[in-house]
Amino acid sequence: MSDALLSLEGVETHIGRYHILHGVDFAVPKGELTMLLGRNGAGKTTTLRTIMGLWRASAGRVRFEGADIAALPTPAIAASGIAYVPENMGIFTDLTVAENMTLAARGAKRLADIDTARLEWIFGLFPALRKFWGSRAGVLSGGQKQMLAVARAIVEPRKLLLIDEPTKGLAPAIIGHMMDAFRELKRSGATILLVEQNFNFARALGDGVAVMDDGRIVHRGRMRELAEDEALQTRLLGLSLAAHQ
Amino acid sequence: MLRTLLSEDLPKSRVLAFLLAAIVLALFLTPFLVPGAKAMGVAAKILVFVVLVASYDLLLGYTGIVSFAHTMFFGIGAYGVAIAFTRLGPSWGALAAGLAGAVLLSALLAFVIGLFSLRVRAIFYAMITLAVASAFQTLASQLSDLTGGEDGLNFKVPEVLSPAFELHPDPVLGASLDGKLLTYYLVFAAAMLLFLAMLRIINSPFGRVLVAIRENDFRAEALGYRVVVYRTWSNVLAAVFATLAGSLLALWLRYNGPDTSLSFEIMLDILLMVVIGGMGTLYGALVGAALFVVAQSYLQDLLRLAHGALEGVPVVSALASPDRWLFWLGLLFVLSVYYFPAGIVGRLGNKR
Amino acid sequence: MNRAHLPLILVPALALLALPLVGSLPSWATLTIAGLAMGMIIFVIASGLTLIFGLMDVLNFGHGAFISLGAYVAMAVMLPMAGSLETASFAATLAMLVPVTLAAMAVTGAIGLAFERVIIRPVYGQHLKQILITMGGMIVAEELIKAIWGPQQIPLNLPGSLKGSLLVGEAAIEKYRLLAVGIGLAVFLAMLWTLNRTKIGLLIRAGVQDREMVESLGYRIRTLFVGVFVAGSALAGLGGVLWGLYQQNITAAMGAQVNVLIFIVIIIGGLGSTAGCFVGALLVGLMANYTGFLAPKVALFSNILLMTAILLWRPQGLYPVANR
Numbered sequence: 001m002s003d004a005l006l007s008l009e010g011v012e013t014h015i016g017r018y019h020i021l022h023g024v025d026f027a028v029p030k031g032e033l034t035m036l037l038g039r040n041g042a043g044k045t046t047t048l049r050t051i052m053g054l055w056r057a058s059a060g061r062v063r064f065e066g067a068d069i070a071a072l073p074t075p076a077i078a079a080s081g082i083a084y085v086p087e088n089m090g091i092f093t094d095l096t097v098a099e100n101m102t103l104a105a106r107g108a109k110r111l112a113d114i115d116t117a118r119l120e121w122i123f124g125l126f127p128a129l130r131k132f133w134g135s136r137a138g139v140l141s142g143g144q145k146q147m148l149a150v151a152r153a154i155v156e157p158r159k160l161l162l163i164d165e166p167t168k169g170l171a172p173a174i175i176g177h178m179m180d181a182f183r184e185l186k187r188s189g190a191t192i193l194l195v196e197q198n199f200n201f202a203r204a205l206g207d208g209v210a211v212m213d214d215g216r217i218v219h220r221g222r223m224r225e226l227a228e229d230e231a232l233q234t235r236l237l238g239l240s241l242a243a244h245q
Numbered sequence: 246m247l248r249t250l251l252s253e254d255l256p257k258s259r260v261l262a263f264l265l266a267a268i269v270l271a272l273f274l275t276p277f278l279v280p281g282a283k284a285m286g287v288a289a290k291i292l293v294f295v296v297l298v299a300s301y302d303l304l305l306g307y308t309g310i311v312s313f314a315h316t317m318f319f320g321i322g323a324y325g326v327a328i329a330f331t332r333l334g335p336s337w338g339a340l341a342a343g344l345a346g347a348v349l350l351s352a353l354l355a356f357v358i359g360l361f362s363l364r365v366r367a368i369f370y371a372m373i374t375l376a377v378a379s380a381f382q383t384l385a386s387q388l389s390d391l392t393g394g395e396d397g398l399n400f401k402v403p404e405v406l407s408p409a410f411e412l413h414p415d416p417v418l419g420a421s422l423d424g425k426l427l428t429y430y431l432v433f434a435a436a437m438l439l440f441l442a443m444l445r446i447i448n449s450p451f452g453r454v455l456v457a458i459r460e461n462d463f464r465a466e467a468l469g470y471r472v473v474v475y476r477t478w479s480n481v482l483a484a485v486f487a488t489l490a491g492s493l494l495a496l497w498l499r500y501n502g503p504d505t506s507l508s509f510e511i512m513l514d515i516l517l518m519v520v521i522g523g524m525g526t527l528y529g530a531l532v533g534a535a536l537f538v539v540a541q542s543y544l545q546d547l548l549r550l551a552h553g554a555l556e557g558v559p560v561v562s563a564l565a566s567p568d569r570w571l572f573w574l575g576l577l578f579v580l581s582v583y584y585f586p587a588g589i590v591g592r593l594g595n596k597r
Numbered sequence: 598m599n600r601a602h603l604p605l606i607l608v609p610a611l612a613l614l615a616l617p618l619v620g621s622l623p624s625w626a627t628l629t630i631a632g633l634a635m636g637m638i639i640f641v642i643a644s645g646l647t648l649i650f651g652l653m654d655v656l657n658f659g660h661g662a663f664i665s666l667g668a669y670v671a672m673a674v675m676l677p678m679a680g681s682l683e684t685a686s687f688a689a690t691l692a693m694l695v696p697v698t699l700a701a702m703a704v705t706g707a708i709g710l711a712f713e714r715v716i717i718r719p720v721y722g723q724h725l726k727q728i729l730i731t732m733g734g735m736i737v738a739e740e741l742i743k744a745i746w747g748p749q750q751i752p753l754n755l756p757g758s759l760k761g762s763l764l765v766g767e768a769a770i771e772k773y774r775l776l777a778v779g780i781g782l783a784v785f786l787a788m789l790w791t792l793n794r795t796k797i798g799l800l801i802r803a804g805v806q807d808r809e810m811v812e813s814l815g816y817r818i819r820t821l822f823v824g825v826f827v828a829g830s831a832l833a834g835l836g837g838v839l840w841g842l843y844q845q846n847i848t849a850a851m852g853a854q855v856n857v858l859i860f861i862v863i864i865i866g867g868l869g870s871t872a873g874c875f876v877g878a879l880l881v882g883l884m885a886n887y888t889g890f891l892a893p894k895v896a897l898f899s900n901i902l903l904m905t906a907i908l909l910w911r912p913q914g915l916y917p918v919a920n921r
Contacts, residue, residue: 052813564740568743
């Protein structure tokens with residue numbers, strides 16, 4: 001995979017005295033949406049956090065555009081063009097929606113500096129943000145917070161988006177809305193690594209897929225193939241994903 | 246026998262055991278080894294501080310609580326005895342009444358403060374106790390009718406313990422056999438007894454739960470221990486032992502005032518002794534108190550020499566002035582927290 | 598909305614409650630201004646501490662050292678100007694006090710930078726050690742001040758044009774207290790503006806809530822924190838100048854004494870909250886002056902009672918900070 005934007009090679013991560021990742025290998029090709037699937041506790045979130053430098057890899061490489069970023073501090077990793085939406089969304093609830101967006105736009109000193117055309121495009125994806133633009137982010141509903149979290153990640157063009165479970169705890173109608181937004185994001189050419197538990201969501205959006213179990217990658221391939229092979233799904237993902245559907 | 250006395254918690258290395266035995270023996274023999282009021286005064290202060298520092302370690306080392314109100318309890322003990330003797334005259338009944346009153350007040354205060362603020366984080370508790378202690382100190386000097394204000398209280402102790410009482414007219418090995426000597430051995434016995442009692446407490450199941458809470462309070466809570474309850478009890482126990490230490494101090498000095506038992510400097514001394522001796526090991530209190538009090542009593546002499554030698558060099562000579570001894574202790578304190586968090590006893594192999 | 602604004606009412610409520618107790622309107626006005634002045638000065642000092650705590654979870658027990666240091670630097674700078682300060686006009690006095698204050702802030706800010714590197718950086722995330730180390734740092738700093746300027750109390754005279762009182766009706770309002778209220782208010786407004794209208798301010802507020810996310814957005818929170826620490830130390834220095842002039846004398850231990858009040862203030866306000874710190878400081882300042890007049894013996898106790906009452910009402914302080 002020569003066109004991989006991001007690749008992990010033998011990444012090991014320890015958290016305290018616990019050994020969480022045992023040599024993770026996979027790649028995220030440029031311009032694709034790669035799904036990272038697996039049961040709870042398989043190490044998906046730890047993988048994203050390790051890429052962001054929020055946990056340190058104790059061995060292995062994290063290559064981004066060819067350069068090893070495993071030892072860089074988190075702000076430098078972000079500055080190299082990776083945006084991250086954590087599982088808890090990381091919304092600053094004391095700040096307004098507009099202020100949240102201003103902070104996410106590193107290039108903008110003030111609100112007015114944000115590219116208006118791009119902002120309109122984001123409002124098109126998530127109309128609720130326009131409505132609550134001046135409100136404290138704390139008053140948003142769970143779904144709206146998730147939209148704000150994704151919007152923050154794309155307020156400026158980034159090379160890679162890491163998104164942790166954007167459908168977690170959302171109502172089905174909102175999941176549908178989120179799916180539309182991600183389709184539009186894909187059309188815009190974004191490269192995305194998405195952690196997901198909701199298999200329907202994953203099947204509809206994923207180009208490539210990597211499945212984790214117990215801190216290792218147990219399957220790599222195309223999403224379409226996994227979607228068609230029910231036996232493989234059951235073996236890799238068991239009942240935990242089915243239960244989410 | 247010794248094993249039972251020490252609650253099966255023997256010093257973990259031979260050097261440490263030797264050091265501890267040497268300190269205790271030296272304290273026991275001080276009146277005969279080094280004649281003179283100063284040496285006996287230093288030794289008595291060590292004994293009082295062994296109890297005080299060990300009781301503080303019950304909080305800091307074993308429960309992981311930082312309190313700045315420990316001198317408040319120390320002061321309550323000292324004032325309890327002082328006020329009782331002043332009001333009721335020099336009788337054993339007065340001593341008992343003063344002790345009982347002080348212990349009750351301390352326990353109650355510790356209980357209330359603990360219940361109120363131990364639910365929250367360590368930092369909160371540290372700040373609240375700092376505020377309460379400084380308020381208490383102000384209160385003690387304001388209520389001058391009761392406490393003698395800034396001047397404090399001079400009082401008489403029961404006749405057997407007063408310096409005028411003679412056991413035998415002739416001195417033995419340079420020490421006069423008087424009431425002061427009796428008081429010294431009373432303080433010695435009480436301090437040893439209290440120390441062994443605390444050793445028993447930390448080696449009981451209760452003590453082990455405290456350590457479990459210090460290591461991981463969420464897990465202890467999950468295992469079914471009511472963390473707040475245990476912390477509060479440890480707070481109360483520490484307060485009671487500190488109160489008793491305060492009573493011993495007052496009994497020994499036949500005087501008490503805000504600077505002798507309540508001042509913030511004593512609080513800092515306690516912190517220094519705990520850290521230097523070793524947090525989380527009661528033997529550290531013994532070593533820390535002995536080392537610190539000896540240093541404190543003789544460091545000023547040493548600084549006086551250095552000051553003379555450095556005369557003329559600005560600031561540096563001012564720092565070497567005997568009045569600036571706290572600077573050197575503060576520096577020592579910061580360095581020990583960085584480099585010897587386990588203290589001397591920890592270095593000698595008695596890891597908690 | 599209600600929940601956010603309710604604590605603000607406490608300040609006028611306390612003032613109104615004190616009016617019938619004090620009895621006479623002029624005395625009440627004098628006490629209220631004195632209380633507000635004291636509260637503003639405490640706010641200037643405490644605001645830095647609460648932000649430092651909020652941003653990095655670092656509680657600097659040595660904050661008091663910067664108060665003393667600021668006051669001593671101001672004293673040293675004012676010494677040669679004593680003569681002209683005594684006779685200068687109000688405007689000229691202010692013009693002379695500006696460099697005095699800036700010098701105090703520059704020195705405390707610089708020492709703050711060193712303090713952060715040497716004392717605090719090695720003990721991030723370890724509360725117990727933090728408390729012990731910063732306490733030790735304060736002892737050392739206090740002793741250094743004594744070694745440089747001597748252990749005795751030093752009088753710090755108010756410049757001539759700031760002495761005396763203005764008569765408003767029958768109430769005598771000390772000029773300096775009015776000035777202190779003005780400066781405190783200016784600092785508060787400047788701080789509000791910074792926190793709400795500048796990107797740095799947004800980053801600080803965001804960092805108080807979620808450090809990790811701020812880093813994930815590409816900002817170096819360490820740099821931000823060092824900046825806040827230096828600014829907080831400089832503000833403590835400014836507060837020390839104001840406090841020294843308020844008390845009209847300075848000692849090396851003054852910082853440690855004010856520290857107690859500051860802790861009460863930031864506990865009342867909610868650790869990490871600037872608005873809470875402001876309300877808490879005004880409450881403590883007013884309370885100290887009213888009780889100092891009504892029942893001097895319980896003056897310091899009154900603030901403990903105030904803290905107890907507020908914690909019973911809101912156990913996390915007036916403005917609990919999320920995630921803390």
